[in-house]
Amino acid sequence: MKVYNTMTRVKEEFTPLVAGQVSMYVCGVTPYDYSHIGHARSAIVFDVIRRYLTSRGFRVRTVRNYTDVDDKIIARANQEGVSAAEVGERYITAERRDMEALGVLPPDVAPRATEHIPDMVALIGRLVSRGVAYVVDGDVYFEIRRFPSYGRLSGKNLDELLAGARVEVDERKRDPRDFALWKAAKPGEPSWPSPWGPGRPGWHIECSAMSRRYLGETFDIHGGGTDLIFPHHECEIAQAEADTGTPFARYWLHNGMVNLGAEKMSKSLGNTLAIRELVKRVSPDALRVWMLGTHYRNQLEWSEERVREAAHALERLTRLVHDVQTFWSGAAAAGLPDALRPFRGRFESAMDDDFNTPQALGVLFELSRPLYGYGERASADPDARAAFVAGVEELVTLMRTLGLLGPGAELAGPPLEVARLVEARGEARVNRDWKRADQLRDEIQGLGWLVEDTPSGPRLTRKAGGAP
RNA sequence: GGCGGCGUAGCCAAGUGGCCAAGGCGGAGGUCUGCAAAACCUCUAUUCAGCGGUUCGAAUCCGCUCGCCGCCUCCA
Numbered sequence: 001m002k003v004y005n006t007m008t009r010v011k012e013e014f015t016p017l018v019a020g021q022v023s024m025y026v027c028g029v030t031p032y033d034y035s036h037i038g039h040a041r042s043a044i045v046f047d048v049i050r051r052y053l054t055s056r057g058f059r060v061r062t063v064r065n066y067t068d069v070d071d072k073i074i075a076r077a078n079q080e081g082v083s084a085a086e087v088g089e090r091y092i093t094a095e096r097r098d099m100e101a102l103g104v105l106p107p108d109v110a111p112r113a114t115e116h117i118p119d120m121v122a123l124i125g126r127l128v129s130r131g132v133a134y135v136v137d138g139d140v141y142f143e144i145r146r147f148p149s150y151g152r153l154s155g156k157n158l159d160e161l162l163a164g165a166r167v168e169v170d171e172r173k174r175d176p177r178d179f180a181l182w183k184a185a186k187p188g189e190p191s192w193p194s195p196w197g198p199g200r201p202g203w204h205i206e207c208s209a210m211s212r213r214y215l216g217e218t219f220d221i222h223g224g225g226t227d228l229i230f231p232h233h234e235c236e237i238a239q240a241e242a243d244t245g246t247p248f249a250r251y252w253l254h255n256g257m258v259n260l261g262a263e264k265m266s267k268s269l270g271n272t273l274a275i276r277e278l279v280k281r282v283s284p285d286a287l288r289v290w291m292l293g294t295h296y297r298n299q300l301e302w303s304e305e306r307v308r309e310a311a312h313a314l315e316r317l318t319r320l321v322h323d324v325q326t327f328w329s330g331a332a333a334a335g336l337p338d339a340l341r342p343f344r345g346r347f348e349s350a351m352d353d354d355f356n357t358p359q360a361l362g363v364l365f366e367l368s369r370p371l372y373g374y375g376e377r378a379s380a381d382p383d384a385r386a387a388f389v390a391g392v393e394e395l396v397t398l399m400r401t402l403g404l405l406g407p408g409a410e411l412a413g414p415p416l417e418v419a420r421l422v423e424a425r426g427e428a429r430v431n432r433d434w435k436r437a438d439q440l441r442d443e444i445q446g447l448g449w450l451v452e453d454t455p456s457g458p459r460l461t462r463k464a465g466g467a468p
Numbered sequence: 469g470g471c472g473g474c475g476u477a478g479c480c481a482a483g484u485g486g487c488c489a490a491g492g493c494g495g496a497g498g499u500c501u502g503c504a505a506a507a508c509c510u511c512u513a514u515u516c517a518g519c520g521g522u523u524c525g526a527a528u529c530c531g532c533u534c535g536c537c538g539c540c541u542c543c544a
Binding site for chain 1: 472481482490492493502504505507
């Protein structure tokens with residue numbers, strides 16, 4: 001299995017530190033507002049990576065954090081006249097709901113920065129005593145020039161960094177590129193005690209401290225959006241490695257941004273589309289298929305129209321699953337026919353190549369073709385039926401690897417009302433009362449279901465459009 | 469200015485040295501069907517932004533040009 005490592009800028013063979021186990025840390029959100037499509041992409045990308053690794057037999061331990069102490073949270077709290085903790089709590093709760101709606105598996109650990117302040121204080125203390133950090137008026141800064149490889153992940157040259165620095169000038173810092181580990185409390189801000197006086201942690205320290213607590217000094221995969229490469233991940237590395245002297249994360253994976261129009265979607269630009277609004281309009285699986293249709297490292301342009309197309313494409317797959325459930329749920333599956341055997345291997349080759357989901361999805365669609373062939377003959381030919389059931393089982397397995405067909409997916413049967421209408425239409429057709437049959441079909445369609453007559457009987461599917 | 473990425477059919481998007489350039493959406497014709505729908509069959513890029521070069525051979529490697537985006541500041 002190969003993964004692209006941002007650190008080395010090349011695809012590398014993936015070998016976890018401990019055979020059979022993978023430790024993965026993914027940067028989560030700063031909960032000061034509702035999560036948007038960009039967060040959804042990151043979550044879905046790493047959800048798929050996690051699921052795939054699991055399907056390949058790895059025991060995967062995942063951590064996704066909440067950075068619930070930050071300037072923006074404080075600003076929001078002040079603006080609303082509530083506590084920062086309340087703001088954090090509100091958006092963490094919302095984020096959890098969003099993730100569930102998207103079919104993203106909860107991480108094994110979802111630590112909050114505010115619950116790990118002592119770990120951070122301890123880490124900062126060690127950095128100070130090692131001489132890589134210094135204290136000024138209750139602030140603590142990391143001294144960049146004490147960590148020579150600073151800039152390696154992002155490919156930044158330290159001198160140029162200084163030249164083009166748009167960093168605010170702070171005379172107290174030894175070097176403008178030094179970053180804050182600890183910020184002395186200002187009036188009205190939440191603070192915690194520390195050897196340097198009351199204050200709060202800087203932005204990057206929480207990830208260094210929490211990843212270490214839950215995954216150890218060195219772990220396998222560190223993920224996040226490309227926008228975190230600098231300075232966030234760069235600083236995480238500096239903090240962690242300056243203390244331990246051992247490598248921090250072994251593989252750095254970064255997902256591309258979601259753009260709106262030709263511009264990056266981000267909270268600060270105010271051009272976001274919140275997940276909670278999004279899931280009202282499109283199904284989670286359609287959204288997932290749309291996202292996975294582009295490689296995770298590429299940029300992706302938001303378009304509801306593209307998601308609708310994805311929803312339509314997805315139906316080619318889900319219809320097969322429905323057909324088995326509707327017509328052959330009790331039928332015995334045979335072994336997978338030889339003709340269908342290569343698909344899993346092709347799927348895995350695609351995924352093994354830096355999680356090439358567009359290609360993997362292509363394999364699924366190719367698999368659907370022969371499957372429809374078996375489905376056509378299923379009622380007349382028991383062999384075809386057994387092959388059909390076995391083949392669709394295989395399809396379901398692969399789809400689930402991508403996180404499709406989860407609990408959120410619409411696999412439930414039609415409401416009783418619809419079922420009755422279908423039955424009535426069946427009778428009308430037997431009586432060759434076509435007018436009534438068509439009328440009933442229209443009624444059923446009005447309720448959001450599509451009836452199709454197949455050799456095995458009427459097939460019911462939810463109408464296209466992607467709505468949940 | 470520095471670093472990184474992208475430009476493949478009407479649209480989206482894989483492919484990164486050599487079988488006919490995946491797959492999806494859309495479109496065209498046909499089979500099937502009471503009519504539909506779906507499915508099935510066939511078709512829909514002699515060509516990969518442009519120009520040079522390397523090679524027996526390039527969308528794929530190299531150079532240049534044009535266009536677009538991201539990071540360098542809070543950000544998934």
